[in-house]
Amino acid sequence: MRLVVTRCTVDYSGRLEAHLPEAVRLLMVKADGCVAVHADGGAYKPLNWMNAPNVLVDDPDRWVVTNSKGERLEITLLEVLSDTTYDLGDDPGLTKDGVEAHLQQLLAEHPDALADGLQLVRREYPTDIGPVDLLCRDGEGSYIAVEVKRRGEIDGVEQLRRYMDRLDRDPLLRPVRGIFAAQRVKPQARVLAADRGIRWIEVDYDLLRGRQSDELRLF
Amino acid sequence: MRLVVTRCTVDYSGRLEAHLPEAVRLLMVKADGCVAVHADGGAYKPLNWMNAPNVLVDDPDRWVVTNSKGERLEITLLEVLSDTTYDLGDDPGLTKDGVEAHLQQLLAEHPDALADGLQLVRREYPTDIGPVDLLCRDGEGSYIAVEVKRRGEIDGVEQLRRYMDRLDRDPLLRPVRGIFAAQRVKPQARVLAADRGIRWIEVDYDLLRGRQSDELRLF
DNA sequence: GACTCTATCTCGGTA
DNA sequence: TACCGAGGTAGAGTC
Known part of the structure; x- marks a missing residue:
């Protein structure tokens, strides 16, 4: 899992159009390839995201994530405050009861x-x-x-x-x-x-x- | 926003019962108080979470998150690989079109x-x-x-x-x-x-x- | 607070 | 792959 804290702007185009003005946010890239843009609020849901499978082109100042359905997530990185990667390994998964x-x-x-x-x-x-x-x-x-x-x-x-x-x-x-x-x-x-x-x-x-x-x- | 990478087990009790066996995961605590447990896959959704408002008691080896509805999230930290906090500031928010x-x-x-x-x-x-x-x-x-x-x-x-x-x-x-x-x-x-x-x-x-x-x- | 409906719903199962 | 139903649905709006 890669975690990048960055001042950025974001544009999503696909099932709808969405735009995020400049602010500091967390970019989360999981091992399955999904990308999520998190702000410091709004519960667990990211502001923008792109599920796997997708293609991520991560230039230093611009990430472009696209998928086969024609969706496109573009992140412009204005300042990178942190960029770390962790190997979490496979997760054994969740057991539920009561549904x-x-x-x-x-x-x-x-x-x-x-x-x-x-x-x-x-x-x-x-x-x-x-x-x-x-x-x-x-x-x-x-x-x-x-x-x-x-x-x-x-x-x-x-x-x-x-x-x-x-x-x-x-x-x-x-x-x-x-x-x-x-x-x-x-x-x-x-x-x-x-x-x-x-x-x-x-x-x-x-x-x-x-x-x-x-x-x-x-x- | 606080990001903790840790080997842990997790138990949730509330609207249902759920248990996560030992593995390395990311704990995300946002400024609004919500807590999310992420694995390195499964799209943007966390394995477990607790939305704000809640009460977090974060001892070094055990976090207990409770809310007023009687829900309870308990995280046992077996090994902390990283624990960092960032000040992201307020987010100007999202504009959408096409809904x-x-x-x-x-x-x-x-x-x-x-x-x-x-x-x-x-x-x-x-x-x-x-x-x-x-x-x-x-x-x-x-x-x-x-x-x-x-x-x-x-x-x-x-x-x-x-x-x-x-x-x-x-x-x-x-x-x-x-x-x-x-x-x-x-x-x-x-x-x-x-x-x-x-x-x-x-x-x-x-x-x-x-x-x-x-x-x-x-x- | 309770109830309503939307959602880039997500996620899992199945044909 | 598309369709269908469940979800700790979440989240916003209304009353």
């Missing part, structure tokens, strides 16, 4: 957390507009489509409604009802769900996970 | 690029669920709601449909039709628009801009 896939898995294992007597038919049940997160049946054998989100917002309700429309055209499944499950369901999403005749449920992730470990404890 | 606002402005000036005889009633026409990008009338005086996107995807079509629902309840406007305009309309969005009785149009940004400069040339 939507995990929530879906937990609910697939405990569909009764959504409604009494609910049983899983299958995860990722396919339709011609994409897979439904969970397809279940209730105690009376009626089909219920479940959409799982970490954050329940309007888009998710619309998505579920589109799936229900599709499934409901299948005489073997009809009538299909829906449950919208999320850790938190936003007020607007609640209203829209009610309007569409869809039940919504806020799921307690820690409780679900706890329930799982309770079961594990039995063995 | 959605610009496209909307151009279409407001040239509604006939969307359909022959179309005339603008007003931009950002208010409804009780938010403003419609453009409200127009066609040659016969019928109202047409226009949603403008840079990238036309499913969400945008649903958004337009919600606006149309609202506008259509107004007896002074009814019946209201819709046009979905974007630089590129994705296949799924095309299908959904057709399904909802909405016309979609791909707009050539450069052409529109060119048309504008043609007009300017007349003066």
Whole structure:
């Protein structure tokens, strides 16, 4: 990784046009070739950047980064305050826990957390507009489509409604009802769900996970 | 801006749980207080981060960053290879051109690029669920709601449909039709628009801009 | 503060 | 490669 602190101006042309007037900034060049221009604020996002793969021509007073999509980043270096390179080596990478896939898995294992007597038919049940997160049946054998989100917002309700429309055209499944499950369901999403005749449920992730470990404890 | 190159492990706990095993990485602390952990790849995005405002306790061998939402970033420094601080000063900031606002402005000036005889009633026409990008009338005086996107995807079509629902309840406007305009309309969005009785149009940004400069040339 | 929508979104998966 | 969906989305604007 190469780090250059420099007084510079920057022009980007590609998906939009952008210009940065003269100031001192940090240029970061990573081993994969991506270039980022950082100011001393604005969170972690750089002011300008160019992802790999690209071609960097780094003359002492001007860097030009181009890629095959016709994007172009031009940095004019007026004064270089520091220019250092480090060998960081490969990164073993990140492990995550608590995202939507995990929530879906937990609910697939405990569909009764959504409604009494609910049983899983299958995860990722396919339709011609994409897979439904969970397809279940209730105690009376009626089909219920479940959409799982970490954050329940309007888009998710619309998505579920589109799936229900599709499934409901299948005489073997009809009538299909829906449950919208999320850790938190936003007020607007609640209203829209009610309007569409869809039940919504806020799921307690820690409780679900706890329930799982309770079961594990039995063995 | 403080830049620390260090062999470290990282743990984040908050909106999810994440762990980074031991490796050499760059820690970036900006003047606004945000902390980012960068590896030597993966584009401009850091592996882990904590935005401002937060509290950083930076002991020599362990940094703990916490915020008021209960998020916590813990960095264990096993070996510090470099620790430098630069005064970058304020950044004058970025000027952009070519984003959605610009496209909307151009279409407001040239509604006939969307359909022959179309005339603008007003931009950002208010409804009780938010403003419609453009409200127009066609040659016969019928109202047409226009949603403008840079990238036309499913969400945008649903958004337009919600606006149309609202506008259509107004007896002074009814019946209201819709046009979905974007630089590129994705296949799924095309299908959904057709399904909802909405016309979609791909707009050539450069052409529109060119048309504008043609007009300017007349003066 | 909550909610809205944009973004050079980024990133990963898949066909 | 393009398309599609998720994101610790971030960030700006509005109410």
